[in-house]
Amino acid sequence: MAIIFYTLLVFIIIAAFIAVETKKLLSAVICIGAIGFGASIMFLFLFAPDIAITQIVVEVLGLIILIRATISRDRTFIAGDREFFGMIVSLVIIFLIAVAGILVFPETLPDFGTPIFTETSNSASQTYVEEGMEKTGAANLVASVILDFRAYDTLGEATVLFTSIIGATIILRKKTKKLLEEPDL
Amino acid sequence: MPYALCFLLFMIGLYCAVVKKNMVKIVIGILIMEYAVNLFLVMLGFRWGGRAPIITAEDMVGGSLSELFVNSSVDPLPQALVLTAIVISLGSLALMISICIRTYERYGTFDITQIRRLKG
Amino acid sequence: MKGMTIIVKNISSFVKVLIFLFGIYIILFGHLTPGGGFAGGVIIASSYVLLMLAYGREFAEENLSLSMTSKLDCLGALLFAAVGLFGLFYGAASFFWNFIHQKSWWGEPFNLLSAGTIPLSNIFIGIKVGASLFLVILILSSFRLETSASEKE
Numbered sequence: 001m002a003i004i005f006y007t008l009l010v011f012i013i014i015a016a017f018i019a020v021e022t023k024k025l026l027s028a029v030i031c032i033g034a035i036g037f038g039a040s041i042m043f044l045f046l047f048a049p050d051i052a053i054t055q056i057v058v059e060v061l062g063l064i065i066l067i068r069a070t071i072s073r074d075r076t077f078i079a080g081d082r083e084f085f086g087m088i089v090s091l092v093i094i095f096l097i098a099v100a101g102i103l104v105f106p107e108t109l110p111d112f113g114t115p116i117f118t119e120t121s122n123s124a125s126q127t128y129v130e131e132g133m134e135k136t137g138a139a140n141l142v143a144s145v146i147l148d149f150r151a152y153d154t155l156g157e158a159t160v161l162f163t164s165i166i167g168a169t170i171i172l173r174k175k176t177k178k179l180l181e182e183p184d185l
Numbered sequence: 186m187p188y189a190l191c192f193l194l195f196m197i198g199l200y201c202a203v204v205k206k207n208m209v210k211i212v213i214g215i216l217i218m219e220y221a222v223n224l225f226l227v228m229l230g231f232r233w234g235g236r237a238p239i240i241t242a243e244d245m246v247g248g249s250l251s252e253l254f255v256n257s258s259v260d261p262l263p264q265a266l267v268l269t270a271i272v273i274s275l276g277s278l279a280l281m282i283s284i285c286i287r288t289y290e291r292y293g294t295f296d297i298t299q300i301r302r303l304k305g
Numbered sequence: 306m307k308g309m310t311i312i313v314k315n316i317s318s319f320v321k322v323l324i325f326l327f328g329i330y331i332i333l334f335g336h337l338t339p340g341g342g343f344a345g346g347v348i349i350a351s352s353y354v355l356l357m358l359a360y361g362r363e364f365a366e367e368n369l370s371l372s373m374t375s376k377l378d379c380l381g382a383l384l385f386a387a388v389g390l391f392g393l394f395y396g397a398a399s400f401f402w403n404f405i406h407q408k409s410w411w412g413e414p415f416n417l418l419s420a421g422t423i424p425l426s427n428i429f430i431g432i433k434v435g436a437s438l439f440l441v442i443l444i445l446s447s448f449r450l451e452t453s454a455s456e457k458e
Binding site (some may be wrong): 040049050053054057058060061064065068069133136137138139141142143144146147148151154155158159161162165168169172174 | 343401420
């Protein structure tokens with residue numbers, strides 16, 4: 001069973017590596033699509049069907065946005081990296097973060113496969129699993145968590161989505177002739 | 186061990202967002218980081234031999250929840266957090282791409298070193 | 306943006322209705338099977354994006370115009386906030402109180418009409434997310450048309 005996780009993760013990492021290093025933008029966008037599909041299959045094997053459905057349809061729309069924005073422009077062959085000194089400093093910082101992460105990981109995280117809520121008593125997830133059905137009446141526990149127990153987070157998410165769409169609409173506003181031709185008043 | 190591979194994916198995304206010169210490559214790096222974080226959060230709630238947190242009619246034993254379901258269901262809380270995070274990442278991708286398109290229309294290039302030097 | 310060939314137009318005019326129906330199914334049964342408001346809303350948006358890609362942007366704008374999409378977006382967000390505030394009228398102590406389930410207006414679990422305000426919230430979130438994503442893709446494609454037209458002049 002663990003072999004499936006490792007295979008999918010290695011596939012995702014190889015696709016990410018190709019997306020970062022290639023010189024053509026179309027190949028990078030296609031590799032992003034491969035990462036998304038691999039992640040969706042991984043969510044299915046991690047017993048999360050809600051998230052697998054959402055990931056795959058969001059991936060398709062994200063690919064449409066990326067392709068629509070980048071492919072017809074002329075500049076698809078920019079090569080090279082930034083100037084030398086800044087790149088060295090950034091690589092040193094990334095290396096330090098990686099070393100810190102490797103030192104922190106094995107002690108504080110639980111083992112893969114035993115979630116935290118089985119080891120602590122009176123955790124929130126235990127309450128959601130045991131009493132979710134009688135308190136909300138929904139058979140889908142994830143839906144009862146996002147729309148009844150934690151509906152504030154869903155309201156915040158709706159606000160964030162609304163704001164980002166308004167931002168994108170304002171940035172891409174075109175100046176019509178009426179706006180440009182009224183200098184008086 | 187799968188946590189370490191997720192961390193490696195996050196590092197690849199961070200490297201791409203920091204080092205590359207093309208604006209769309211920076212956006213792709215941020216997107217890879219978001220995928221890595223979503224994968225990591227769902228992996229935190231996984232349980233060997235578990236099942237999805239959806240109650241069917243076979244789990245109800247005499248009007249209450251069976252012990253088998255309570256002892257083998259997967260954590261539903263990280264799944265709820267990741268569900269909203271995936272849709273938010275789509276909204277932020279739309280915003281980033283619209284900024285890239287505007288900059289291309291104004292300066293004629295995706296290269297960020299060129300944009301730094303042209304003023305006005 | 307012009308559409309595609311006639312084979313693609315014929316097939317997509319049949320398939321987009323099925324995608325729309327599937328999206329409505331995922332939203333409505335969100336409290337019984339996996340899915341919910343977010344996934345269903347994105348599926349509904351993708352059915353309209355298929356219409357736009359196959360027939361061209363002008364045909365899709367006659368079908369569902371830009372102003373109507375943004376009004377649907379705002380309407381979905383306001384209705385979702387209203388569902389949260391309604392609980393205050395029925396003696397609740399906090400927002401988003403599941404007043405329909407606590408007062409047992411609807412039926413037993415595992416039915417379609419159960420679980421209180423959760424199906425209502427799913428429908429409004431689905432409308433909001435679907436309209437938002439279709440709006441942003443419409444704006445992105447109309448912007449491209451504008452710049453290429455201005456370059457020709």
